[in-house]
Amino acid sequence: MGTPLYPPLGTRTIRPRMLSSPPSTSLPSSSSPPPPPHTVTSASRRVALETYWREVQSIEEEKEGEDEDEDEEDERKSLDEAELDETWLTEAGLSSLVTASSEEKMAPPAEALLSTLTGQQAATVRRRLDNYNETLRKRNKQPIRDVRDVFTQADNDLADRSPSPPSNCSGSSPSRYHVTTKTIRRHTHRVRPSVPMCLFNERPSEDPSSPSHSLPRSPSPPMPVTQTRQPDWMLRDSPYSEGVAEHKQGGACWDCLRFHGDDNCDVPFVPVSPSQGLTYADDLSSCDLTQLGFISHIELSTFLLALGVQTKHTRPPRRWNQDSGVFGVPLNFLLENDRKKFPGVKVPIVLQKLLCILEQSVETEGILRVPGSVARLKYLRRELDRCGGDIDWSSVRQVEAAGLLKLFIRELPTPLLTHTHLSTYHSVLGISSVLHQVQALHLLSLLLPEVNRETLRALLIFLRKVVSHQDQNRMSLWNVSMVMAPNLFSCRHHGNKQSFAKQREEMEEAVGGAHLIRLMITHQDLLWTVPRFLLSQVRQMNQATNQKQFGLTRTTKRLLRRKNDRNQVTELCEGVIRVHAPLHTKVSMAVQLDGQTRAKDVTARFECENSPVQCLYEVGGNICERRLHPDCVLLDVYRVNPHCDWLIKP
Numbered sequence: 001m002g003t004p005l006y007p008p009l010g011t012r013t014i015r016p017r018m019l020s021s022p023p024s025t026s027l028p029s030s031s032s033p034p035p036p037p038h039t040v041t042s043a044s045r046r047v048a049l050e051t052y053w054r055e056v057q058s059i060e061e062e063k064e065g066e067d068e069d070e071d072e073e074d075e076r077k078s079l080d081e082a083e084l085d086e087t088w089l090t091e092a093g094l095s096s097l098v099t100a101s102s103e104e105k106m107a108p109p110a111e112a113l114l115s116t117l118t119g120q121q122a123a124t125v126r127r128r129l130d131n132y133n134e135t136l137r138k139r140n141k142q143p144i145r146d147v148r149d150v151f152t153q154a155d156n157d158l159a160d161r162s163p164s165p166p167s168n169c170s171g172s173s174p175s176r177y178h179v180t181t182k183t184i185r186r187h188t189h190r191v192r193p194s195v196p197m198c199l200f201n202e203r204p205s206e207d208p209s210s211p212s213h214s215l216p217r218s219p220s221p222p223m224p225v226t227q228t229r230q231p232d233w234m235l236r237d238s239p240y241s242e243g244v245a246e247h248k249q250g251g252a253c254w255d256c257l258r259f260h261g262d263d264n265c266d267v268p269f270v271p272v273s274p275s276q277g278l279t280y281a282d283d284l285s286s287c288d289l290t291q292l293g294f295i296s297h298i299e300l301s302t303f304l305l306a307l308g309v310q311t312k313h314t315r316p317p318r319r320w321n322q323d324s325g326v327f328g329v330p331l332n333f334l335l336e337n338d339r340k341k342f343p344g345v346k347v348p349i350v351l352q353k354l355l356c357i358l359e360q361s362v363e364t365e366g367i368l369r370v371p372g373s374v375a376r377l378k379y380l381r382r383e384l385d386r387c388g389g390d391i392d393w394s395s396v397r398q399v400e401a402a403g404l405l406k407l408f409i410r411e412l413p414t415p416l417l418t419h420t421h422l423s424t425y426h427s428v429l430g431i432s433s434v435l436h437q438v439q440a441l442h443l444l445s446l447l448l449p450e451v452n453r454e455t456l457r458a459l460l461i462f463l464r465k466v467v468s469h470q471d472q473n474r475m476s477l478w479n480v481s482m483v484m485a486p487n488l489f490s491c492r493h494h495g496n497k498q499s500f501a502k503q504r505e506e507m508e509e510a511v512g513g514a515h516l517i518r519l520m521i522t523h524q525d526l527l528w529t530v531p532r533f534l535l536s537q538v539r540q541m542n543q544a545t546n547q548k549q550f551g552l553t554r555t556t557k558r559l560l561r562r563k564n565d566r567n568q569v570t571e572l573c574e575g576v577i578r579v580h581a582p583l584h585t586k587v588s589m590a591v592q593l594d595g596q597t598r599a600k601d602v603t604a605r606f607e608c609e610n611s612p613v614q615c616l617y618e619v620g621g622n623i624c625e626r627r628l629h630p631d632c633v634l635l636d637v638y639r640v641n642p643h644c645d646w647l648i649k650p
Contacts, residue, residue: 051369052482052510058371058403059410059486082139084313085132088301089125091420093294097129112544113294116537120241121295124302229259230272233439234531240439241302256433265434265515266477268522271529276640277599277632279530281446281453282346284538285625291538292530293447299534300424300443309430316419325385326350327411331451337388346454350389351408355462357393357401362465363472364398368483372403380404406487409459416456416488421447425489429512438523441516445527446534453528460524467521477518485513539622539641546622577638579616581606581648591646593635600630606648617647 086098096110114122133143233240233255244253271278284292304311322328334348342349358367380400383391396404415422421444428440445453463484467477475483489509520527575593584606591602599616606614618626618637621644628637637644 055486082135085128092297115544116540121298121302228270231269235274237533239299239533241306244306269526275633275636277629280528283627287624291541295537296443296446311424311427326389347458354401354405361398363469365474367473368402372399377403409487463521481514481517484517489513543622579646597634599628599632612650614648619645619647
């Protein structure tokens with residue numbers, strides 16, 4: 001066995017000698033498969049790892065004299081079976097199944113949510129409820145709802161609406177897609193998710209001294225790549241979990257075969273727009289976002305189970321939250337104070353100020369990597385906390401802004417990626433396919449609270465700008481990911497005296513965290529879009545909720561469905577909608593739809609000089625409110641939601 005690939009954290013004078021060691025000191029990988037095209041070279045990764053350990057060293061220096069994590073043991077303590085299942089069902093919007101009182105009035109009825117699920121999604125819910133009830137019986141407690149009562153009605157609805165294979169995949173075999181209501185059983189042997197071996201198998205570096213491998217940049221938005229990929233799997237009506245059953249059996253699903261030989265994680269997926277237009281998370285109302293979160297939560301668990309990946313949830317650490325200042329203050333509290341001065345702001349002002357300073361010097365060599373003075377950072381932190389962020393920002397240098405940015409992220413009482421989902425992010429590393437890792441990160445991004453999602457989005461946009469200037473600042477995508485990994489993901493260092501297993505665990509955490517950040521930076525344009533199948537399920541849930549609130553029987557629903565179908569045909573033949581614009585002198589307008597009418601064509605009719613940018617909204621029907629993409633075809637939106645209102649507003 002050669003010397004360890006990653007050095008334990010020690011004095012800085014030791015690391016340069018470690019970097020000059022020959023490539024033969026890497027971990028043996030004679031039995032591993034050949035590296036894929038996106039493999040990071042050995043020398044460049046060693047330089048990036050030096051960046052990682054320097055960042056960890058800097059973090060530990062800043063913590064000197066402060067209390068260490070007193071609740072580290074509580075943080076690692078896992079939830080028991082009943083708590084785990086109860087928490088999962090509550091996050092899925094099914095709290096009424098595990099609690100006697102339904103305090104969440106905003107949550108949809110459980111029957112409405114269950115009626116929109118696919119067979120595999122329903123099997124995931126059934127498995128959770130089965131485990132929860134079984135745990136209660138072992139404790140001699142009576143379950144609130146029996147699983148047979150819950151799924152008696154839902155199973156009949158699921159049989160009528162099982163999704164079919166994607167229609168745009170003519171070359172795929174129907175056997176590759178499985179829809180089943182059989183309960184997916186828990187693995188008896190849990191394996192700790194590990195970093196894919198492709199990250200440890202490198203090819204010789206062509207130029208070890210090169211800070212980056214000079215991928216050309218595209219103009220706007222800045223990305224150091226020359227090509228993009230369009231993820232057509234976002235246009236399907238079938239969820240991600242419906243096409244990956246072969247992975248659990250060691251095979252490859254249709255998506256993996258579709259992108260075979262093009263599994264380069266540095267080539268971004270750029271969302272392709274359906275005829276109904278792209279839908280971003282911030283295009284939906286808060287009510288629709290809540291419904292989207294419930295379905296995304298169930299789909300993510302189903303997707304990971306179909307891939308054979310296990311997740312482990314731990315108790316969030318007990319941490320004291322400050323109610324004033326900047327550092328250690330919850331994002332929601334910061335945003336609430338900022339909106340008193342700047343209504344409508346989505347990202348905390350202090351973070352915007354720091355990013356603005358850094359963007360002005362984005363070409364500075366070693367940006368984000370070179371640490372600032374510890375004493376100066378502590379002084380600026382005290383001043384920001386004392387003044388609430390109102391300081392003379394012109395006196396803050398770039399190197400200090402970088403240190404404050406990373407400190408702000410680390411000091412958040414709730415991590416930017418949240419305690420709830422942080423362990424799931426680590427579980428994504430257990431997925432063998434980069435494509436499915438991106439799909440899992442996509443679902444996780446939609447699950448983040450709005451303020452966390454918008455803050456993460458602003459951070460990733462800035463990091464992409466840093467990478468786009470890598471020829472000047474010598475910060476490649478891998479270097480930037482390594483710098484941010486110990487700040488977004490908690491790093492545990494056990495000193496120099498530790499076993500090889502502990503060193504290997506720290507290696508995997510370093511490389512794994514950087515790999516996830518690398519994927520998020522590269523594919524960030526995809527992370528905030530809502531796939532077609534999720535939006536379709538949100539519509540179905542809204543429709544089922546409305547019918548449930550009106551107390552309609554199954555016979556009445558069938559009669560109304562037939563009547564609506566007849567009316568829809570008649571209205572579609574006329575093809576006329578009425579657009580309302582209450583803020584304009586022209587309050588409303590009748591618009592004749594055809595196959596070429598787009599949202600931007602309608603808003604253009606209401607534009608006038610010095611008027612703010614206006615958008616067309618789809619309101620009511622089977623959606624609460626959705627801002628339409630300017631290029632969406634209105635006739636297709638009308639067919640999906642014929643009973644909606646059309647509203648123009650900023």
